[in-house]
Amino acid sequence: MTDTTNIYEEMPDLDTSGGRFSRAREASGLSAKQLAWRLGVKMATINAWESDRSQPGSHRLANLSGILNVSISWILHGVGTAPSEPExxxxxxxxxxxxxxxxxxxxxxxxxxxxxxxxMERLGAGR
Structure with missing residues (x-):
């Protein structure tokens, strides 16, 4: 997406925010444990975010988007800079x-x- 593209003209990614978050983490090559360490949170927190049981706070979203190289709007709403897909x-x-x-x-x-x-057959136990 170019800087001049209006994100509201895009077709949104219809996955949940947790699904988008999980895909972005995988695309970045980070494990949940590695990301938790970088953010200073527990792995259970990452798992909760990825399974839509909770959402990261606003102070974590900026860090997440930078680490995962995606936009905050993409994580939350499915529009904006998404992770690059493998060829x-x-x-x-x-x-x-x-x-x-x-x-x-x-x-x-x-x-x-x-x-x-x-x-088993040799031992007679295969019957």
């Missing part, structure tokens, strides 16, 4: 990597199940 290629590669890892774990689990089953 589709990056997302696809990340998903492919996770899928390969899951397939390996699935195969490993299958082998382990077979070994346990063989052991």
């Amino acid at each position: 589709r290629g990056e997302m696809a590669e990340s998903l492919n990597s996770k899928l390969r890892q899951l397939k390996l774990l699935h195969a490993e689990t299958g082998h382990l199940i077979s070994r346990v089953q063989d052991e």
Whole structure:
């Protein structure tokens, strides 16, 4: 969004403020624990904000928007400067990597199940 764009002409992000806050934190690469430490709050506070059980006070919003590189209006209302989204290629590669890892774990689990089953049968406990 350029400086001359009126935020009220934008299509708002219809997620909740907690959802937007969570997405911005993830986009920044910070864990809830890291963000809590930087803000001087408990992790339970971050979790409450992200699950819409409470909202950060005005004194925390300015810090949050700076740390997460988003505008206060985006966190509260879904209009304004949002976190940059990862490129589709990056997302696809990340998903492919996770899928390969899951397939390996699935195969490993299958082998382990077979070994346990063989052991149980050998012991006569597989009946």
